[in-house]
Amino acid sequence: MRIDEIRNKNVAQQNELAYLEMKECSELIASFPWITEVLEANGESIENGILIRLSGTPEQGGMIWFGSWLTYSEKFYEFEVLIDSKSKQIVEIESWEELNPEINARKKGTGKTHGFIALELLAEYTLKLTRQ
Numbered sequence: 001m002r003i004d005e006i007r008n009k010n011v012a013q014q015n016e017l018a019y020l021e022m023k024e025c026s027e028l029i030a031s032f033p034w035i036t037e038v039l040e041a042n043g044e045s046i047e048n049g050i051l052i053r054l055s056g057t058p059e060q061g062g063m064i065w066f067g068s069w070l071t072y073s074e075k076f077y078e079f080e081v082l083i084d085s086k087s088k089q090i091v092e093i094e095s096w097e098e099l100n101p102e103i104n105a106r107k108k109g110t111g112k113t114h115g116f117i118a119l120e121l122l123a124e125y126t127l128k129l130t131r132q
Helices: 011-027 034-041 114-131
Strands: 049-059 062-071 076-084 090-099
Touching: 011 049, 011 114, 034 076, 034 090, 049 114, 062 090, 062 114
Parallel strands: none
Antiparallel strands: 049 062, 062 076, 076 090
């Protein structure tokens, strides 16, 4: 049974699922070519971090995408971008904000916070980069 199929997940399973969702998101970045443009417009680059969250909602004339970016210098950013449904081009970068999420490995009731889990994933990517 896959972890996402378990109905009542314990804390460890919830943390593992959050990690796997972030990892999957980071690996799908090439499927969204407009992300490079969003990053560059905000002084970042695709080589300097990982995408840890991305979700879209249909809007009139396009899709609004909500995402989170984590840099290798451990800065968290959240963004909103409107993408034209026909051209798949950026209509507007609606927001780009630095965040200061809670970082805790043992938060009561939830175990690891999403910020802590994201930093664990970042450490894995950093280790891979140093081995290349």
